[in-house]
Amino acid sequence: MVSIYDIAKxxxxxxxxxxxxxxxxxKISRSSRERIQRIADEMGYRPNLLARNFRQKSSSMIGLITDDVSDELSGMIAKGVEQALRDNGFSMLVRNVHHDLDNEQSAIDYFADMQMDGVILADSTLDSLAEVPSTKLPFVLINRFSSAEEPxxxxxxxxxxxxYDATDYLIKLNHHKIAYINGPEDWYSSIRRLNGxxxxxxxxxxxxxxxYVKHGDWFEDSGYRLALELFRSEDPPTAVFAANDMMAVGVIDAAxxxxxxxxxxxxxxGYDDRTIAKYVRPRLTTIQLPMFEVGQMAGQVLCEMITTGHVPDGKSTRLLVRGNVIERETTAPLQG
Incomplete structure (x- = not known):
């Protein structure tokens, strides 16, 4: 590997x-800088970015922590974050934590040791009301909330x-007996969707x-099992709203x-507008979540915090992005 000592020689x-x-x-003349850069290029020199980061106490890199970036929605968030970072001259390093608090804190410690400029904690399936793991880095949360006192x-x-929008849409189709298959009871997203x-x-x-309210676990089998209970009850619903598309697919199978x-x-x-919503038969009516835009917004917020040195003070700032109904083939006006 070519070093600066080889170039100097x-x-x-x-x-x-x-x-x-x-x-x-x-402080080095332009002609000397150009000559040295030309020699470095000819010799195939590549800078040691890690060493430079430690010297400069900066990396122009952001750490993104997510449960599993291979998940469709998490992947869209990551793409949005990456776009915002690229537009602002930053790069991104991703760590998957697989629903584990210890893994999450370990990832934060790792990013701090690597002199990352900031951290985004994205869409964790951990308890969204838990304290944010300790970090001295600027950070932004995506789709999770903190009971921590700091803003x-x-x-x-x-x-x-x-x-609200999903239920109101079904009501406008003249459905009054609307069942709701929610996610786990203690998840913030479940609580908010149920309230809506x-x-x-x-x-x-x-x-x-x-x-008419059942609590599943986000997977198809729970949607299928709970929908069977609803359809076999004494007063079955005429419509079922599932809190995500995967459980909605289970509902269709149960029907x-x-x-x-x-x-x-x-x-x-359904809810999310995952790829499967377009290909299940009949095609699934659902709430489309703008996950790319959410990631992009979070990336932009963090870049501004880093470049301006401004961090929230006094109280937390919360930016909400609203989805919209995507009408397909699984909903229709109630007849009779």
């Missing part, structure tokens, strides 16, 4: 002069509005029936097993 200059020239230090910047999808569902019923003067046609006999509404 070839240029007939000191290593200190070469180092300053490669850092574009204006933080938060960018998230508007889960309350999403729950309840508020839509209330504002449309439709009684809330607790027996088919019970001899119900979708949407003629029962309407099904």
């Amino acid at each position: 070839a240029a007939g200059m000191s290593a200190a002069t070469v180092s300053r020239a490669l850092a574009d230090n204006d 933080v910047s938060i960018v998230c999808t508007d889960d309350f509005a999403g729950g 569902y309840i508020d839509a019923l209330k504002k449309n003067n439709i009684p809330f029936h607790s027996e 088919r097993e019970c001899g119900l046609r979708v949407p003629e006999d029962v309407s099904v509404m």
